Amino acid sequence: MANAPALPSAISTIMQVFDKYAGKDGNKDKLSKSEMKELIQAEMAPMLKDSKNPGQVDELFKCMDANGDDQVDFPEFMIALACLACICHGKECDMSKCKK
Amino acid sequence: MANAPALPSAISTIMQVFDKYAGKDGNKDKLSKSEMKELIQAEMAPMLKDSKNPGQVDELFKCMDANGDDQVDFPEFMIALACLACICHGKECDMSKCKK
Numbered sequence: 001m002a003n004a005p006a007l008p009s010a011i012s013t014i015m016q017v018f019d020k021y022a023g024k025d026g027n028k029d030k031l032s033k034s035e036m037k038e039l040i041q042a043e044m045a046p047m048l049k050d051s052k053n054p055g056q057v058d059e060l061f062k063c064m065d066a067n068g069d070d071q072v073d074f075p076e077f078m079i080a081l082a083c084l085a086c087i088c089h090g091k092e093c094d095m096s097k098c099k100k
Numbered sequence: 101m102a103n104a105p106a107l108p109s110a111i112s113t114i115m116q117v118f119d120k121y122a123g124k125d126g127n128k129d130k131l132s133k134s135e136m137k138e139l140i141q142a143e144m145a146p147m148l149k150d151s152k153n154p155g156q157v158d159e160l161f162k163c164m165d166a167n168g169d170d171q172v173d174f175p176e177f178m179i180a181l182a183c184l185a186c187i188c189h190g191k192e193c194d195m196s197k198c199k200k
């Protein structure tokens with residue numbers, strides 16, 4: 001159906017990807033550094049390749065890791081995806097949201 | 101292809117939905133209160149219906165609107181979606197991320 005809302009399935013997809021990698025070791029509700037690295041390489045490579053501003057991608061990685069405990073929970077992951085989406089689509093992105 | 105990364109297309113879908121409603125009036129990079137209401141009713145109704153905790157949904161709406169300027173930018177929107185996804189999937193969600 002052309003008018004079926006696309007948002008819920010898109011969000012489920014993101015949560016499935018998160019769970020797939022977060023469940024690999026330790027706390028299944030958080031991505032460890034190595035799980036995050038694996039996720040980025042397997043799932044996000046096409047986005048990074050298309051980025052209009054590679055310098056901001058470096059900044060993003062720093063901010064994904066900025067909460068100190070080397071673990072990324074689902075809301076933190078979504079914030080990072082939002083920033084990445086902004087970077088890739090040339091939208092203005094307030095990185096301070098990641099860095100708080 | 102079964103192994104094509106699903107993440108980039110899910111994020112594009114979310115951004116397209118955001119742009120569709122944000123572009124209706126005023127600043128095309130932000131959702132006004134009325135645009136946000138329209139988006140929620142048209143695109144998010146199925147998620148809200150499935151919520152395991154309706155009280156948290158009320159809290160979410162308050163927090164989506166908490167930045168004071170009655171406008172929601174894309175990262176703020178993604179944070180709200182993250183909280184909503186957690187609520188709907190019965191995951192732990194730290195609402196303080198929305199409320200800062």
